[in-house]
Amino acid sequence: MAKILIVEDEIPINELIKRNLQSVGHECISVFDGEEALNEISKKNIDLILLDIMLPKIDGYDVFQQTCGVPTIFLTARNGLTDKVQGLKLGADDYIVKPFEMLELLARVEAVLRRTKKVSDSFELDGLHVDFPSRQVYLDGDLIECTPKEFDLLEVMINNRNIALSRDKLLDLVWGYDFIGDSRTVDNHIQKLRSKFRLEDRIKTVYKLGYRLEV
Amino acid sequence: MAKILIVEDEIPINELIKRNLQSVGHECISVFDGEEALNEISKKNIDLILLDIMLPKIDGYDVFQQTCGVPTIFLTARNGLTDKVQGLKLGADDYIVKPFEMLELLARVEAVLRRTKKVSDSFELDGLHVDFPSRQVYLDGDLIECTPKEFDLLEVMINNRNIALSRDKLLDLVWGYDFIGDSRTVDNHIQKLRSKFRLEDRIKTVYKLGYRLEV
DNA sequence: ACAGATCGTTACAATTCTATGACATGAACA
DNA sequence: TGTTCATGTCATAGAATTGTAACGATCTGT
Numbered sequence: 305m306a307k308i309l310i311v312e313d314e315i316p317i318n319e320l321i322k323r324n325l326q327s328v329g330h331e332c333i334s335v336f337d338g339e340e341a342l343n344e345i346s347k348k349n350i351d352l353i354l355l356d357i358m359l360p361k362i363d364g365y366d367v368f369q370q371t372c373g374v375p376t377i378f379l380t381a382r383n384g385l386t387d388k389v390q391g392l393k394l395g396a397d398d399y400i401v402k403p404f405e406m407l408e409l410l411a412r413v414e415a416v417l418r419r420t421k422k423v424s425d426s427f428e429l430d431g432l433h434v435d436f437p438s439r440q441v442y443l444d445g446d447l448i449e450c451t452p453k454e455f456d457l458l459e460v461m462i463n464n465r466n467i468a469l470s471r472d473k474l475l476d477l478v479w480g481y482d483f484i485g486d487s488r489t490v491d492n493h494i495q496k497l498r499s500k501f502r503l504e505d506r507i508k509t510v511y512k513l514g515y516r517l518e519v
Numbered sequence: 520m521a522k523i524l525i526v527e528d529e530i531p532i533n534e535l536i537k538r539n540l541q542s543v544g545h546e547c548i549s550v551f552d553g554e555e556a557l558n559e560i561s562k563k564n565i566d567l568i569l570l571d572i573m574l575p576k577i578d579g580y581d582v583f584q585q586t587c588g589v590p591t592i593f594l595t596a597r598n599g600l601t602d603k604v605q606g607l608k609l610g611a612d613d614y615i616v617k618p619f620e621m622l623e624l625l626a627r628v629e630a631v632l633r634r635t636k637k638v639s640d641s642f643e644l645d646g647l648h649v650d651f652p653s654r655q656v657y658l659d660g661d662l663i664e665c666t667p668k669e670f671d672l673l674e675v676m677i678n679n680r681n682i683a684l685s686r687d688k689l690l691d692l693v694w695g696y697d698f699i700g701d702s703r704t705v706d707n708h709i710q711k712l713r714s715k716f717r718l719e720d721r722i723k724t725v726y727k728l729g730y731r732l733e734v
Numbered sequence: 735a736c737a738g739a740t741c742g743t744t745a746c747a748a749t750t751c752t753a754t755g756a757c758a759t760g761a762a763c764a
Numbered sequence: 765t766g767t768t769c770a771t772g773t774c775a776t777a778g779a780a781t782t783g784t785a786a787c788g789a790t791c792t793g794t
Contacts (some may be wrong), residue, residue: 458770467653512780516653714773
């Protein structure tokens with residue numbers, strides 16, 4: 305997957321981000337101040353930088369000037385120096401306001417990596433090959449027809465693999481609206497995914513909650 | 520765990536909160552007026568602030584303006600300056616009305632910390648590893664199947680570790696207020712936890728009351 | 735307007751969970 | 765030590781949840 309540099313001086317946050325990115329398959333390097341950050345940027349092929357603005361030694365603003373075009377997502381405090389940051393946001397690939405939800409961060413990381421082509425545009429698991437740009441799915445090399453909803457759901461499951469996702473969460477992420485009343489819509493689409501893409505053993509049901517894609 | 524700043528001028532209340540938060544593993548700093556509060560905020564990496572509104576020297580309202588986005592829970596008197604406070608509530612992560620129940624405060628603290636990702640998403644004890652996002656439990660590295668009630672109860676016990684929890688309290692926290700039935704239900708589920716997760720020595724029974732998870 | 739595809743809903747079967755009761759064991763107290 | 769009440773332990777019936785298939789409404793392209 306991608307090599308991601310996490311520049312964040314609060315150790316618990318840094319480690320939490322690291323754990324989550326690693327769990328979806330990325331390689332992570334944690335640094336805790338701007339000096340270390342510039343060090344890593346110069347010597348390694350970093351694919352993406354998560355950059356806190358408030359940093360010891362050299363602040364995020366100055367680090368950003370020297371990233372030489374490496375894609376960057378800013379992590380900004382709720383009411384930080386918004387005026388200064390505002391300008392930066394234009395140059396950055398994305399920014400996210402703390403405190404943020406981890407699922408949101410993961411989604412943005414994937415989006416930037418895909419946009420900047422630093423991540424393979426596809427996903428492999430067992431004999432399954434999912435190609436995101438073309439929205440096509442192959443099983444053992446054979447193209448499997450895939451409806452829009454099926455693909456959207458599959459994509460969300462892949463981007464949030466190893467996380468228990470409630471039905472409500474899935475409705476939010478895939479259907480995009482708050483669902484009223486109870487229906488078996490999610491269940492039925494999950495069922496489609498399982499049988500169509502041979503994911504019976506990979507998509508676990510989390511009883512009374514929802515589903516989880518295990519890789 | 521997390522570093523929590525308690526800003527409360529009534530010494531007994533301040534100390535009570537401190538004792539309880541420490542017993543579940545948090546690091547606490549007690550201050551008794553707004554001036555001290557700003558001092559601590561500026562020099563240390565505070566993860567969460569519990570902020571009384573009525574304070575000597577500088578009041579909670581003014582302190583909040585300078586927290587630089589550190590998550591904050593307000594402690595408001597029932598008939599405080601509700602008009603002024605009302606506005607604050609929008610910016611705060613949560614608020615709780617005095618007099619409050621300690622368990623309620625603990626629950627809100629955990630909720631905010633998890634929401635703002637200042638607390639780890641997993642819990643370790645002896646060979647037991649509990650992963651909250653995936654809702655999976657490992658014992659000596661092996662995945663142990665876990666029912667919803669088992670996981671919910673385990674989570675509550677972990678979040679309120681070192682605190683004696685009555686059966687009624689557990690029924691409230693895990694089953695929900697509207698549960699009608701035998702309180703032996705709790706006993707049976709505790710038994711499951713003990714045998715399944717090798718917690719025989721960790722979950723103590725508090726005679727005539729309930730149970731306590733000791734770490 | 736028609737044919738074909740997609741998708742939300744429903745119904746029923748299969749599965750999983752859990753509250754409960756019965757009995758055994760243990761703690762408190764006189 | 766004996767009595768009483770509280771808790772540990774286990775099995776099971778019934779409730780709750782999910783799997784599965786089929787249906788009809790809606791949409792799309794012709």
